[in-house]
Amino acid sequence: MDLLKWFEVRGKSLFYISYSLHRITGLILVLYLVMHLSYLTSLRFGEEIYESFIATTVTPTFLIFDILLVLVGVYHGVNGLRLILHEFGLAYDVRRPILYLSYFLVLVLWLYASYKLYVFIVGV
């Protein structure tokens, strides 16, 4: 077993690129989860510490990271649903239109979520 091959991108088609992005976004979400739980753990050391973290990160400066994180989450979720649909061979023959549709859905959901985040943090 050669673990370094895990990082190689072999295919050139959109299917393989989607697969590679699924892996990368999965890794990012795992890292985020660890950071998020560490963040919440700060509550154990006092409310002031937690509040100071919130004051630092829930700001317009960090908005771009939140928006990128939403993109990662939405992509991983929508692409995961596409993979679940094809599991057991369902809708395999229309896999290409479904792939395009999934990217369209990612774009729409991401833009909507980003707008909501912007309104929440910056205000209109």
Add this chain to the structure above:
Amino acid sequence: MENKDKSNMGRDVIFRIKRFDGEKSYWSDFVVPAQKGMTVLEGLYYIKGTYDGSLSFRASCRMGICGSCAMKINDKPRLACETQILQLNSSKIKIEPLDNFRVLKDLITDFEGFFAKHEAVKPYLIRKDDNYAEPVELIQKPEELHAYYDFTLCIKCGACFSVCPAAATRDDYLGPAAMAAAYRFNIDTRDEGRDERMFMVCSDVGVWRCHFAAECSEVCPKNIEPAKAIQKLRFQAAVHMIKKALKRW
């Protein structure tokens, strides 16, 4: 008329070939005077005959049937005998051995494991009433034939296996070609050996390792859609495992 003449004109194309002499890898460049209709395989034969007789590659039928000449051409696995040089629209063609296989020499890779995996899924009709002394005709409807026919077209070229990310990280993973063969016989109405085949298919080197990158279907020179076979085989495997668990219970 002028356009027609131009399209028939040849041009020099550089073949950049990844070589391996048993110890080290290196690249060799050769100029091939390509003509309209000339295939990459013919280019390789030209190089072997003109510049370097030590260049090694596999080839046999030269007509896309034997599956011997699969290699990476401009980063994509293709059959060299079915790939025309000028249709690649490139002044430099990069040729490498298939990924996920051990390279023996130049473009020749070790297919022993690949064929062993194919054999492991028992890719033949299994009958409980085999009687070679008095063979009987096995009747099949056209629609029953069409259900599996496409999967019979596999030429075992290894292109699907070379792009499979699951095969890249697990040497013992069965791979798309072997599982497409398993599915082909599982859905053959004349076959009675599904349970025997499922032993390998349901194992940890079988269908559950597929991540559905679907690149195997994208590169298959015969368009047999191995990814489709694997996903459908997954359903069979799930049913098989549930039945098995219920029987034990």
